[in-house]
Amino acid sequence: MIFTYLAKRLRRHPSEAIVSAAIVLVIVVFLIGLHAARDDLLADMDRAYDTIEIRCRVTSADNSRDYSLPITEDYVKMLTEEGGELYPYVKDVFLLETYGNATVLPIDTPPENYYGAPGMDVELHMTNDPESYTVKEGAEYVYKDGYSAADFAGTEPVCMISHLLEPMVGEDGTVIVRVSQGTIAMKMKVIGVYADENNTVFGAWQPLVDLIATLNWKPNVGSMAFTISDNRKLDVAKAILRDYYVPASKLNNDSVQLGLVVDDSLFVDTITVYERSLSLLNVVQTLVYVLSIGISFLVAYLNIRTRKLELAVMRSLGTRSVALYTEVLCEHALFFLIGGILATVGVMLFGMMPGAEQMKTIGTFMLCYLLGVAIAVAQATSGKIMQTLKGKE
Amino acid sequence: MENTGNKRDILTAERVTYAYKTRHQIVYAVRDVSYTFKSGTVYAIVGKSGCGKTTLISTLAGLDLPTMGKVIFDGKSTMELDRDIYRRRDVAVIYQNYNLFPLLTVMENVLYPMQLQRRPKKEARALAAETLRSVGLDESYWKRLPAMLSGGEQQRVAIARAIASGQRVILADEPTGNLDGENSDLVMKTFQRLAHEEGYCVIIVTHDPQIADDSDTVIRMDSGKIVS
Numbered sequence: 161m162i163f164t165y166l167a168k169r170l171r172r173h174p175s176e177a178i179v180s181a182a183i184v185l186v187i188v189v190f191l192i193g194l195h196a197a198r199d200d201l202l203a204d205m206d207r208a209y210d211t212i213e214i215r216c217r218v219t220s221a222d223n224s225r226d227y228s229l230p231i232t233e234d235y236v237k238m239l240t241e242e243g244g245e246l247y248p249y250v251k252d253v254f255l256l257e258t259y260g261n262a263t264v265l266p267i268d269t270p271p272e273n274y275y276g277a278p279g280m281d282v283e284l285h286m287t288n289d290p291e292s293y294t295v296k297e298g299a300e301y302v303y304k305d306g307y308s309a310a311d312f313a314g315t316e317p318v319c320m321i322s323h324l325l326e327p328m329v330g331e332d333g334t335v336i337v338r339v340s341q342g343t344i345a346m347k348m349k350v351i352g353v354y355a356d357e358n359n360t361v362f363g364a365w366q367p368l369v370d371l372i373a374t375l376n377w378k379p380n381v382g383s384m385a386f387t388i389s390d391n392r393k394l395d396v397a398k399a400i401l402r403d404y405y406v407p408a409s410k411l412n413n414d415s416v417q418l419g420l421v422v423d424d425s426l427f428v429d430t431i432t433v434y435e436r437s438l439s440l441l442n443v444v445q446t447l448v449y450v451l452s453i454g455i456s457f458l459v460a461y462l463n464i465r466t467r468k469l470e471l472a473v474m475r476s477l478g479t480r481s482v483a484l485y486t487e488v489l490c491e492h493a494l495f496f497l498i499g500g501i502l503a504t505v506g507v508m509l510f511g512m513m514p515g516a517e518q519m520k521t522i523g524t525f526m527l528c529y530l531l532g533v534a535i536a537v538a539q540a541t542s543g544k545i546m547q548t549l550k551g552k553e
Numbered sequence: 554m555e556n557t558g559n560k561r562d563i564l565t566a567e568r569v570t571y572a573y574k575t576r577h578q579i580v581y582a583v584r585d586v587s588y589t590f591k592s593g594t595v596y597a598i599v600g601k602s603g604c605g606k607t608t609l610i611s612t613l614a615g616l617d618l619p620t621m622g623k624v625i626f627d628g629k630s631t632m633e634l635d636r637d638i639y640r641r642r643d644v645a646v647i648y649q650n651y652n653l654f655p656l657l658t659v660m661e662n663v664l665y666p667m668q669l670q671r672r673p674k675k676e677a678r679a680l681a682a683e684t685l686r687s688v689g690l691d692e693s694y695w696k697r698l699p700a701m702l703s704g705g706e707q708q709r710v711a712i713a714r715a716i717a718s719g720q721r722v723i724l725a726d727e728p729t730g731n732l733d734g735e736n737s738d739l740v741m742k743t744f745q746r747l748a749h750e751e752g753y754c755v756i757i758v759t760h761d762p763q764i765a766d767d768s769d770t771v772i773r774m775d776s777g778k779i780v781s
């Protein structure tokens with residue numbers, strides 16, 4: 161009975177349905193759009209979290225003296241060994257030791273003459289990533305075909321030399337490097353050249369460490385570079401780091417502490433922008449939510465107010481108020497569905513696919529809308545039927 | 554006056570007072586009215602405009618509870634009754650302003666109370682058709698909306714809606730106010746037949762001396778009180 165009455169009303173007085181459905185349509189499109197914008201933003205933010213590299217560098221900073229403090233073994237272990245406090249937060253740890261003076265020998269020097277033979281004095285840096293240490297502004301590393309910085313992390317004795325040393329390279333592409341005050345030497349494969357007027361040789365970390373280990377020497381790490389492995393844990397990592405290092409910005413002129421530079425400014429700037437947009441969007445979303453509930457309540461209320469007499473007549477003929485609520489709620493649920501479905505189809509035509517999250521939002525909106533309708537019915541029928549019925553006299 | 558059918562007390566107003574409370578004042582529209590209505594009788598309530606006639610029959614119809622006193626139907630106070638069922642099954646009201654459903658056709662308007670009573674569709678339709686014809690509205694009117702009818706025609710739809718659904722008490726608020734003499738007669742005859750042949754209790758509020766004359770009992774009201 162309710163439904164036949166409803167259908168008749170709809171057919172004879174469709175404007176009510178059209179207005180309600182149109183308002184729902186606009187609001188639902190808005191809600192889906194906002195949701196989509198938010199999802200896009202979150203995805204971008206995720207991408208920023210995943211792709212922006214935060215490089216950190218530990219340097220021995222001492223501005224008043226001209227020697228550098230070595231980074232102790234404990235520091236290195238903390239970052240590089242399983243169980244180290246920072247180990248879970250970092251990746252791509254690069255080490256560099258300024259080994260000091262070494263000599264590049266002429267390529268035809270026989271091994272028995274390595275000790276004591278004259279050569280060209282160079283500065284040797286042991287590292288597993290020369291690119292963490294720029295030689296000089298504008299001096300680019302040029303790798304030979306098939307080689308890259310990654311080879312420095314391996315076990316092959318490879319090196320990168322200044323172009324000044326190129327005449328010392330043999331036909332097999334190697335140079336002979338003598339280390340440790342002339343006591344031992346090894347052949348290193350030249351895999352790259354950089355153009356600068358100094359004669360520093362960058363040698364692969366592991367083979368050189370192994371070499372000096374034969375003399376019972378340990379490498380002294382002069383500087384370290386690493387990347388935060390999971391940017392979402394940056395704050396945790398930073399909190400731990402702070403206990404060990406003084407941020408570079410806080411170093412005094414006469415400081416003898418180690419300096420840590422966490423180069424997160426790009427990351428922080430990016431994320432800050434996203435977070436600001438996100439919180440703005442959240443505010444807008446809440447506002448739209450509140451507004452839409454308000455508007456739908458108003459629409460329902462005005463709509464039902466025009467039917468106050470009709471509802472009173474129904475009550476006077478003995479219609480139960482439960483039936484009255486059912487009828488009006490069904491009617492408005494129908495309007496909502498029409499508007500909601502049209503809106504959904506509409507946004508899908510524009511290529512947006514409302515997901516479960518959006519559906520939940522729309523569902524909540526629908527409940528609020530129907531609550532508005534119910535309150536409006538309660539309001540409309542709260543007066544005495546008798547006085548409403550006499551109203552037209 | 555013929556008096557077939559057995560008469561028994563069906564509806565009683567017991568010291569009924571009704572007050573309209575507005576923010577600034579209280580209007581006592583009905584004051585301390587006691588009266589017992591019997592089945593098989595046509596009553597006419599007459600009195601000046603504003604003397605409380607509509608208010609009294611609205612209270613009798615269970616649209617609201619009296620401010621003081623009781624309305625008793627078949628031995629039960631409307632305070633204790635399920636008033637939805639009371640209005641659906643026991644009393645029918647013809648309103649001064651018709652109160653038809655604007656978006657339902659004439660036929661649908663008449664059917665509505667019978668649908669509430671869950672009468673079988675066919676039976677309800679047949680009854681509605683017969684009743685509409687009895688008040689002079691033939692088939693050509695049935696599919697119209699109330700807005701497409703004259704005042705008198707609307708009034709007759711309201712009458713048909715009230716009497717088709719078979720409640721034993723009919724409360725009619727100026728049911729002939731907009732009718733010509735002929736139609737007025739027709740309606741009055743119907744009320745008389747219902748009361749005298751079928752034992753209905755018909756209570757008519759009227760300003761029409763003819764209707765009052767044709768009733769079995771005339772009740773005079775003044776300033777919310779029954780004076781005779």
Ligand SMILES: Nc1ncnc2c1ncn2[C@@H]1O[C@H](COP(=O)(O)OP(=O)(O)OP(=O)(O)O)[C@@H](O)[C@H]1O
Nearest residue numbers: 547573575580582601602603604605606607608609
């Ligand atoms: N909603 C209301 N609020 C306040 N006072 C009201 C209200 N409705 C009616 N009244 C007052 O109650 C009194 C009785 O009104 P009622 O409608 O019962 O009169 P009536 O006898 O039916 O008059 P009429 O013959 O004009 O229809 C009147 O004085 C009227 O002013």
Ligand SMILES: [Mg+2]
Nearest residue numbers: 606607649726
């Ligand atoms: Mg009146």
